[in-house]
Amino acid sequence: MYPWERIDPDNDSTLRIIHEAASRGITVAITTPHNLTVRNNTAHAFCNVLRKSSKISGNIPSFYRKAEFKRCKLPLAGFDAIVMRANPPLDTVALNFLDSVRNDVFIMNDIDGLRIANNKLYTASFSGDASRFVPxxxxxxxxxxxxxxxxxxxxxxxxxxxxxxxxxxxxxxxxxxxxxxxxxxxxxxxxxxxxxxxxxxxxYVEGADKGDVRILMLNGEPIGAMKRVPSGDDVRSNIHAGGKEVKHVLSKEEKELCRAIGPQLVRDGLYFVGLDVISGKLIEVNVLSPGGITRINRLNRVKLQTRVVDFIENIVAAKEHVLERKNAFRKAIEDAEAV
Incomplete structure (x- = not known):
């Protein structure tokens, strides 16, 4: 991810995911792309490991201020999951480090998916029914x-x-x-x-001057949305550009858009993304560090980070089940050979 000290604790989506994981007792380590390294042909990272506490504050800004870390150099293959939350532009060398552990660790979003979708060209890849939603x-x-x-x-x-x-x-x-x-x-x-x-x-999509809709997609399905309204005469509705968020319920057309593009997102390993939509047209797909969790939570009194961490844990559990099953079958074959 981006450096810990650059987090805006009141609004940061990554911090919400970290807090949810820590609240479940999960060991959380954070690192930045430039802290990746190789030792004896094995990919490692210099990480800040969050020290576990007997009580995790429910107030997330307070959790951020009180967080304590231990500095460690850790093998990437030892983790159950790696969540990619680095800001654009994509660091392609960082992905090369991760290539060596992709069979050992669940990476969200998938490395190849990030390679093909890390810029605004990705929308041109949608075909069939999905293409009608792309300007x-x-x-x-x-x-x-x-x-x-x-x-x-x-x-x-x-x-x-x-x-x-x-x-x-x-x-x-x-x-x-x-x-x-x-x-x-x-x-x-x-x-x-x-x-x-x-x-x-x-x-130019008519209605752009009235703002856009940010839709968060998890495993090909919409889990939350908000409308972003430009401030003053600015054409941009991005929150960082001065826009403001308002509550939004997906329209029939927006739901159709999600159904049309969701399967390709999953095929490309893009499990958690942010869609920017104007008047039913897909403007951008944000795959590196899609934001909006905090603001959508506030507007709808939900906790989207619980669904994100649920998804990661379910994937990890499924991978472990497959491995256990494989090992049991292998032992049965070895035992048969010994008879």
Whole structure:
């Protein structure tokens, strides 16, 4: 995850998951990508292991302030589960460390799933019925092509954003009548040389000025949602960009969207994700550290983190059952050979 000291204890989703696990007596260790290491060909991490307490405070900000840790270098294969909660951009080297333990540990979200879905290109992979929920999207570094896309767009405005941005960073509305400024914006967004960046031009979805809906998906099913409303004249509804959350009940169209894309999320090992939806259109899939647990909890008087930890424990228990069954069968075969 991101460093412990950067947590906002009042709103952080990862902290809610940690608190839930600790409350169940689970041993919790946290680390950051740069603390991964290899010793004698075995992947380890320098971890801060949460010291267990006889009583865990139900007040999560208080739990955060009082938390004590022991510093240890631990083998990754010894854990039952690894929960990936690092902020974008994706650290691909960190995934290489985890490749060596993927058969020993349940990793959420799956390494290959993170590789294919860690940026905004992932929505283009939805096909069949799911594709009707995805707005027309164009991604390129070619300035002439992007100018052509804007000029020929069927609507008077489009959304432009960097491919690897998050939290609403760099999201702007481009209007056709402002095309004289478009080239200079592309120069700024794309840059030059080896460090150039991809830019997204996306169909403007009507209703974007009224906000978007964040839907949290667990194992292909929606478990909670909220609406995020922009502040003032800002087009971005992201909470970190000044937006505010309001209670939201999924519409029939939003439920259909979840049913259409849920199976692919599970196939790709993307068990816990955040969907950003505007007027029934899927804008982004957030797979690295989807937030919203705390705010959805407040709005609906629920504890979504219990469902997340339940899911992890059920997966671990199923894996252990399979291993025990395999070992019992192996012993039966060895005993037969000894007769």
């Amino acid at each position: 027309a999207t164009h991604v390129s570094k070619n300035r002439e092509y992007l100018e052509h896309v804007l000029r020929d767009a069927p609507t008077e405005k489009m959304i432009m954003k960097p491919l690897n941005g998050y939290g609403g960073q760099g999201v702007i509305v481009i209007e056709k009548n402002a095309r004289q400024n478009f080239r200079s914006l592309l120069d700024f967004y794309i840059g030059s040389g080896a460090e150039s960046n991809y830019v997204i031009l996306q169909e």
